[in-house]
Amino acid sequence: MLRAKASSFLLACSLTGLVASTAFAQTTEAPKPACGGELSSFLEGVKADAVAAGVPAEAADKALTGAQIDPKVLSRDRAQGVFRQTFLEFSQRTVSQARLDIGRQKMQQLASVFGRAEQEYGVAPGVITAFWAMETDFGAVQGDFNTRNALVTLAHDCRRPELFRPQLIALTEMVQHGDLDPATNTGAWAGEIGQVQMLPRDIIAHGVDGDGDGHVNVKASGPDAILTAASFIKSLGFQAGQPWIQEVELPESLPYEKSGLGNEIPAGEWFKLGVKPRDGKTDFGNLPAALVLPQGRKGPAFLTYPNFAIYLEWNKSFIYTTSAAYFATRLSGAPPYLKGNPEPGLDVEAMKALQAKLDAKSHDVGEIDGILGSGTRRAVQREQLRLGMPADGWPTQALLDAL
Structure with a gap:
């Protein structure tokens, strides 16, 4: 099906940026943890670390027994793709009418869960739903790699063990809690799990039992995935009641050298320069805002606000993040952007x-x-x-x- 193919593409693109995690923000200046060598010896070391972190030996054994190196994971890691599509190409492919319709249906069906997410964590339903759609097509495409083996493979590999060994230890804690079956749980090649593709350390830190069954199952439970995502997004700095991105129209002339991420000025200053929000809202004129032009001054134009930073924490790709933020505004009631007539780019x-x-x-x-x-x-x-x-x-x- 075309939807499934599109979702697989998005999953791969998302993993290219590696979904934001406190572990992924760790400095690489510290000595790298043990890696390589005989797999059995490596796993004994991981078990010792897990036990030292408070995981019972039986749970660590259950998590690691039968673990194997997965050559397909290494192949994916060595051949990560990159974004070569323009914003218009990528956003039109991902923010489809079908996805918008399904997203709105999901928001209505799970209105009480989204209401709780907004009340307790301050995260708008559209923000969560857009990630849910773009990461896994609302849970339909979550990846088919054994999660334990993927993390064992990447932690054993000596390229980035400082990133993946802590995730592997967190996985043993998920096994301890009864939230993951190491033999059968599948996800993305880099160890992300569930409907919004989160890493084990983030699930441990921000997991919420949304359906009240005593477990955090972000793979099978929509309420668990939604509320866990909300908790995680709040931890990235999302401010309740504030915008994240706003489509604008540009005047005939503008000092374009002021545009671009990192060139924030108060939104009110942009308004004084003739930049006009399409939704007419100028309530946040005191907030710092950057004017972003994904395809130059003749294409779509947006103001990004402080909440946009959480998108760049989630995924480093500017095209992905701008598309996800735009998607969230559509789910929140904004109209389709004005495509404009951007100048042709370069091959x-x-x-x-x-x-x-x-x-x-x-x-x-x-x-x-x-x-x-x-x-x-x-x-x-x-x-x-x-x-x-x-x-x-x-x-x-x-x-x-x-x-």
Whole structure:
């Protein structure tokens, strides 16, 4: 089915950014934990760490007995995909009318659960539902990798053990609580579990028994998944009653060099410059806001507010996060964005050529990979400003020719 294929694509894209986790924010300066070697010896070490963390030896044994290295996990880890679609391409593919309809139905069917999420954690129903849709198509596509084996594989591998060993120990705690069967539980290749794809440490820290059965089952229980997601989103800093993103229309002229994430000014200052919210709401004029132009000044335009930061914690891809935030506004009643008529972008080879020119001018664009990342956007904007072009951060053939 097309929906299933789209969901699989989103699951892979989501994992490219690795869903936000306190563990994933750990510094890598500390010595790496033990990794590699004989699997049996490695697992004994993990068991010892789990017991030291308070997990009974029997639960640790149950969690780790029968664990195996999964070569498919390593293959996925070595060949992670990247976003090469534009915002219009990606958002139109993911924020479909069918998904909007299903999302609204889910919000109505589980109104009491979403009401509790908003009352206790301050997270709007649309925010949770958009993640639910984009991560797993409302639970339909959660991944088919054995979770324990995936985490054992990544923790045993010496590339990033400091990220995955703590997740593996947290999994033993989930087994202790009776919230996960290590032999049968499946999820994403990087260890994310459930309908909103969360890692074990985050489930331990923020898990909520939403259906009252005594367990936190984010894989099978919608209420558990919704309330656990709400608790997690609140922990990322979401502020109740505040916007996260707002579509705007632009005036004929604007100092575009002020646009872009990291260039926040009070929203009221944008309004004074002629930026107009399509929903007419100017209630949050004192909040800092960035003007983001995913495809330049001729495409869709948005103001992002402090709550948008939780999206960047959830997934580092600008295209994914902007699409997810827009999706949440649609579920909350906003109309479809104005597509505009953006200038054609660059293909991969042209983007690499542009990055090489930017790098030669001492701009930090990172790897010359043909991907429009944040470093490349900033460099494009600086060169556009230097050349007297509208500095909207969108790379075009005209800029490449000018350079």
